[in-house]
Amino acid sequence: MIKAIRVGVAVLATSAFLAVAVQPVQAAGRATTGASADRESRLGTRTQPLRWAAPHDLRIGTAVAGGGHHLEQEYPDPFTYDRPYRRVLGREFNSASPENQMKWEFIHPERNKYNFKPADAIVRFARQHGQVVRGHTLLWHSQNPAWLQEGEFTKGELRAILKEHIFTVVGRYRGQIHQWDVANEIFNENGEYRQENIFIRELGPGIVADAFRWAHRADPKAQLFLNDYGVDWPGVKVDAYEALAKQLLADRVPLHGFASQAHLSMRYGAPDQLAGVLQRFDDLGLYTAITELDVRMDLPEGGVPTAEQLQTQAAYYKTVLDACLAVEDCNSFTIWGFTDKYSWVPVFFPSEGAATVMWEDFSLKPAYFALRDTLAAAR
Ligand code: XIL
Numbered sequence: 001m002i003k004a005i006r007v008g009v010a011v012l013a014t015s016a017f018l019a020v021a022v023q024p025v026q027a028a029g030r031a032t033t034g035a036s037a038d039r040e041s042r043l044g045t046r047t048q049p050l051r052w053a054a055p056h057d058l059r060i061g062t063a064v065a066g067g068g069h070h071l072e073q074e075y076p077d078p079f080t081y082d083r084p085y086r087r088v089l090g091r092e093f094n095s096a097s098p099e100n101q102m103k104w105e106f107i108h109p110e111r112n113k114y115n116f117k118p119a120d121a122i123v124r125f126a127r128q129h130g131q132v133v134r135g136h137t138l139l140w141h142s143q144n145p146a147w148l149q150e151g152e153f154t155k156g157e158l159r160a161i162l163k164e165h166i167f168t169v170v171g172r173y174r175g176q177i178h179q180w181d182v183a184n185e186i187f188n189e190n191g192e193y194r195q196e197n198i199f200i201r202e203l204g205p206g207i208v209a210d211a212f213r214w215a216h217r218a219d220p221k222a223q224l225f226l227n228d229y230g231v232d233w234p235g236v237k238v239d240a241y242e243a244l245a246k247q248l249l250a251d252r253v254p255l256h257g258f259a260s261q262a263h264l265s266m267r268y269g270a271p272d273q274l275a276g277v278l279q280r281f282d283d284l285g286l287y288t289a290i291t292e293l294d295v296r297m298d299l300p301e302g303g304v305p306t307a308e309q310l311q312t313q314a315a316y317y318k319t320v321l322d323a324c325l326a327v328e329d330c331n332s333f334t335i336w337g338f339t340d341k342y343s344w345v346p347v348f349f350p351s352e353g354a355a356t357v358m359w360e361d362f363s364l365k366p367a368y369f370a371l372r373d374t375l376a377a378a379r
Pocket of ligand 1: 070100184261263292
């Protein structure tokens, strides 16, 4: 039995290698990976996946796309149906983040009904491929089911609903989750608590501490994180997180990490102060992480990025990775999808795109090589 499994893995690995190795040829007509990729493919160095290039104390992850719908947008389900996608997922990464499958509207679609199947499948895949899982997310203003958002609950009921949800979901995956994004996007850009968040609005910001306490009881081994976008440069939003983190730690709340999603756009300049931001949280004794990195750009007419845009994109990816590598306890680096084929970016940011490290056919962009070479040099 064991032998058969080993053989299966070897075959998969070989075909993944072949699939990747022939791609520069397919991509040659486009302004893609260029001369350096051709040279590397000749040298054979491109066969080393990201996960093996990385230092041992840094997890390299991706969001895992699966089926469903949100804002009238239907998603495909590559995790289940796209075999090359699964191959690359298993080969390149040693951490997996369900992109949607653990969000309330997916996992808790009715008040008394949970739907664990899609999340279970990812957790199982991760185990089979030597990957850890980042749980995402427990306390958020978005992608909540209508029964929750529109229900008329007393404060006591709402609190009980959140507590039960956390114990049920975190408890189900107890011992199998590396990090949970317990609280997601809880501050506005001005550093005030986000009143769109039903729990914060109805129950007050103290609910954040409770969510961490409940999650810790449900899975004492999981590292519990604050997670947000727009925290790549210093400013009032970062200040708010720093103040909250200090308060939670002073109150002995089980907070273990602070993460930057790092959804970047080339419109706003390189994230050249990110290391400094992460260091402030490292100094508090917290882990830090990059959880949702992508780098979108304005697409020229015809939709194909220029070679220059691709170089800039690669530099952004590298800057974020360098920031993580520069900070002692930055222990997880996740990109929000690895192929443009399933990226959320064109859906949410019309006219921007090409935000991931691989083209739709999984061939590699300069950003991929920038990550891999930076990891290898840090190892
Ligand atoms: C996005 C997903 O990628 C999309 O598929 C979904 O339609 C909307 O949410 N911040 C987060 C992620 O914390 O959960 C979001 O993911 C992107 C922004």
